[in-house]
Amino acid sequence: MRDLSGRPDLCSVNTATLGFREPLSSLIDAVARAGFGGLSPWRREVEGQDIKAIARQLRDAQLVVPGYCRSTYFPAAGRPHFLSNVDDNKRAISDAAVLGAESFVLVVGSIVPPHTDLAQARGMVREGIGLLLDHARQQGVKLALEPLHPVYACDRSCITTVREALDLCHALDPGNDVLGVLLDVYHIWWDPALAASIAAARGRITGFHVNDWLLPTRDVLNDRGMMGDGVIDIRSIRSMAEDAGFDGLVEVEIFSTETWWKRPVAEILDVIKQRLAHAA
């Protein structure tokens, strides 16, 4: 397993960690200055901006872009809305290509009450991803399917386990040239089948996110922890991923409205570097 001590160049910062308080150009400067190897931005920071200029700044700063975040949810109340969601994602994939992103992150959505149930949502997600594959191939952007914690099964993602995401990869992209799985320890740490599922994901791991599960967790969406502050055995999970061939950047993604998002960006980046060395 790689030693991350003093190696922020092996790590990436997802801008969600920094609270969306400063313009992307400032964050690119700050993350590069701190020595990180990559930065993953969100559409809210990119769309409507000069994307080529952002891409140039990222290249000049020698920052890799592991993942462009993230897809519009696929499930919808009707066919036109569903197809519009697919088109929206195609446009975002084109933007990801301009940015030079290695992947476009798929958070897939789930039930749209009262119109769809879990089985329908899964069907729409499967079809929706299928409709993106050729465009992603043409654009040279991988699709990084992220299973979310089952606490979000009703609204944010009907795909909840690594195994389920992997089964979808095998079904939709048997040649393994465009669709992979993004592992985020927050979403997968509890899974009794985790070791076997990650081993089975060899060659399909398109991203690896670290953070921590706090005890107690005040809010499952926005009270995620800094590595080392919670109960997740991050090193053990990273070891599984690297044993399965993952050699990409280790990315920090922490939604924390009440704690980290209130700290200065430079301080957050400092703490991340310490924690990557000791707790990830």
Added chain:
Amino acid sequence: MRDLSGRPDLCSVNTATLGFREPLSSLIDAVARAGFGGLSPWRREVEGQDIKAIARQLRDAQLVVPGYCRSTYFPAAGRPHFLSNVDDNKRAISDAAVLGAESFVLVVGSIVPPHTDLAQARGMVREGIGLLLDHARQQGVKLALEPLHPVYACDRSCITTVREALDLCHALDPGNDVLGVLLDVYHIWWDPALAASIAAARGRITGFHVNDWLLPTRDVLNDRGMMGDGVIDIRSIRSMAEDAGFDGLVEVEIFSTETWWKRPVAEILDVIKQRLAHAA
């Protein structure tokens, strides 16, 4: 699949649904008067009381007791505390026998920070359940192992899927004479492997709990929904369980501090009867 319309006798009320506001003896009367077939009480209502008298009242009311709720968590910071938890559960199993309960419900606990991690917790749970088997056999009480939703993986249960619970049953009780799985739709509805896991649980399903997952859920512990108010396809899951041989009482268990626990007991029981007919 059984039709529950007008058949509260096929159903049981878990007293947690009624908010722990009235003495157990009143609840037994109310539940029997409403025509239900069973009632599952909690230790807080039983311990320190005249358990034989409670058992007599339940028998006189012709109420089955599907499950006595619930175990003390197994994982502990040290060996003495762990063994004390096991002993505590043995005493509760003896009480379950006096009550005439068909099973004692196992909610197993999880990480005890900073002393244990998930793997350790799982080990203690496995050992702890193993230490209860002979006593439960002697007392004629089944153990109903309840996997909880992964949102509780850090604190309430390191056992999070039907498959994981079933694997533990097979390992600890290969003869299948004492250890089974309790299915609660709230905890398992999201699972992509649910159909296969329930089919594989044939002969091991010792209980079936219904309620609903609300969207939005304000509190994952105490904002559980009445059947029909949320997103769970309860009938589909009950059909899987009955196809796998489950023919016990369908039990309603709803933790709802801010909604149902504020309604009169008689009203809650009325609504349950309507919803069992139409949404479960």
